[in-house]
Amino acid sequence: MRSLRLRLMLGAAALAILFMLALLPALQRAFSIALVNAIQQRLASDVATLVSSARIDGDRLSMPEHLAVEDFNLPESKLLGYIYDRDGQMVWRSTSTQDESVQYVPLYDGEPDVFTRARDDHGNEFFVYDVEIDLVGGKQAAYSIVTMQPVSAFRELVHGFREQLYIWLGGALLLLLGLLWLGLGWGFRSMRGLREELDQIEAGERESLSDEHPSEMLRLTDSLNRLLASERSQRERYRNSLADLAHSLKTPLAVLQGVSENLANAPGNREQVQVLQSQIERMSQQIGYQLQRASLRKSGLVRHRVQLAPLLDTLAGALEKVYRDKRVILERDFPEGLSLPLEQGALLELLGNLLENAYRLCLARVRVSARQRDGGYELRVEDDGPGIPQDQRQRILQRGERLDTQHPGQGIGTAVVKDIIDSYGGSLALDDAELGGACFRIWLPG
Structure with a gap:
């Protein structure tokens, strides 16, 4: 993972996910507490309705047939209402309680109201709101007014809220990650600018970095x-x-x-x-x-490029004067404007040594070809001379070794060529040329 932007993005995404995971139970708990408080207030309001509807006739409690809260009057309703006397005996129950059998006994512990839970014979759980009163319809009387609501409805609401919460938080997380990616891209524009300036320095287009950076x-x-x-x-x-x-x-x-x-x-x-x-x-x-x-060692910070054609013209002009009696034909096989990734002095020394050998040993023809290959550049110098035996090709790359003993020299030209190529991370190979002689094949990284 070498991308700094990706590493920052993954770190930010991990923090965002951890934050969402921590926020999720907090939001669920807050919703549950708010919903329970709302249920408690609703049941308290329903208790107030029952209290206002209750009457005392003599020593007996009477309730109207139809209550103001319609849910108490419907058998299938989930809002239940009960009234207990001081001895814990149920003295009234709403129509909605006909099919319910909740096991609940008032506490009469002196608390004005109690919010708790109870279960019926089938194990179903209910919210219970119990209010103790001592005065009904202006007369002294002690009763426990109780309203109930199934917990299942509460759980369904919490479950639905949780599903919606997952959807919305997931969408928010994706949106946040997208914004983070865009934000990091905007922040890394300065890094791209620095990289472009470094590329310009390597290409020799500028000498230093500007101060237009963060x-x-x-x-x-x-x-x-x-x-x-x-x-x-x-x-x-x-x-x-x-x-x-x-x-x-x-x-x-x-x-x-x-x-x-x-x-x-x-x-x-x-x-x-x-x-x-x-x-x-x-x-x-x-x-x-x-x-x-x-002097021709490649710089570690600056990358040079030299056009091949003008430099070849210079070398060919000089060699044609030296070997004018041979009338050598120089063939060129490379695109016009092709540039090689070497310093000018290095390319001049490298190509000069190879061409001098080719002109000296050829019969009449020398060919220079170049092209891009395998992410770099391939340069070939061929001649139609006697060639180099297979078992002697490694020998001539060694310093001081020469196969041609008829001409003066110390055999260091090809060693210079090999040192230059090695300093640029390239490779040198000797093959048979299509012209019939030797072919020096050079590969340089782009």
Whole structure:
């Protein structure tokens, strides 16, 4: 899980779900309490109706045949009404209680009203509201007025509320997650802007990051800018040091070369002079190789791209002058405007070594082809020369190894090519060319 946005989204979703799970029982409990209070108030109101309808005739309690609350008059109604005397004997029951047999006995514990529960003979539970009165119709009398309502209706309401609560909270959770995703996307726009600027730096289109970012990221961008500036400065100092080293070694080597030429004119020194000149040439090539190897190392922060066609034109023009007697035909097989992911100096050194070998060993034709492949770029340099034996192909990639002993050199050209390719994370392979000679096949990551 490498996406920061996804990780934040999953964390926020987990917190939202935990909050909803904690909120769900709280809302259910609040609804249940509110509903029970409403039932209690309803039963208290029904008790008041019974009290107002009761009359005392002599020592007996009388109730009208039809009460103001119609539910008491219907046999199928679930609103029950009872009146008990001081001895706990039932003296009246509403018409709605005909099919009910609730086991309830008034407490007469001195409390003016009691809200409790009771069960009938079938185990069904009822809410009970019991009020003790001492005065009925203006006359002294002690009775317990009781109203009841089945708990099943309450449970049905709670169950329906729970189902609706699941639906609404689920919908609210989905809406919240959608808003969170949009909010995180808006918040990460600054990260996308930073990424685009880094891509521009890698492509060489800009040198530093801007300060048009959120304040929380400015410290990061400042650190990256300092790192970029430090790398540019270090690379520049390194190149200057290499140039100074090359210049300081060039003169002593030239002096030694001149001395060796003077010594060659003296009789008896030819063999020693040849050895001296050979070693001077080897030292010159090795110094050049090491300087090229160091200066062409790819930067770790900046990614370069160089167009192939203009650089190939430059190299071909120089090689055609050197090998003008051969009249080499250079074939090109790549899209116009194709760019390769290398620094210009690296591509110049790499392609220069391969083309020089191809021009030197070919009969009349050299081909350079390039195309995108496997998420990178493939570059081929082929010739129609004698080719390279299968058992010798690994040998020529080693420093100082040469198959062609008829021309001067120390055999480090292909080693330079391989070092450059390795520094860019690419690969080098040798195949048989379609032209009949050798084919150097290079792959570079895009």
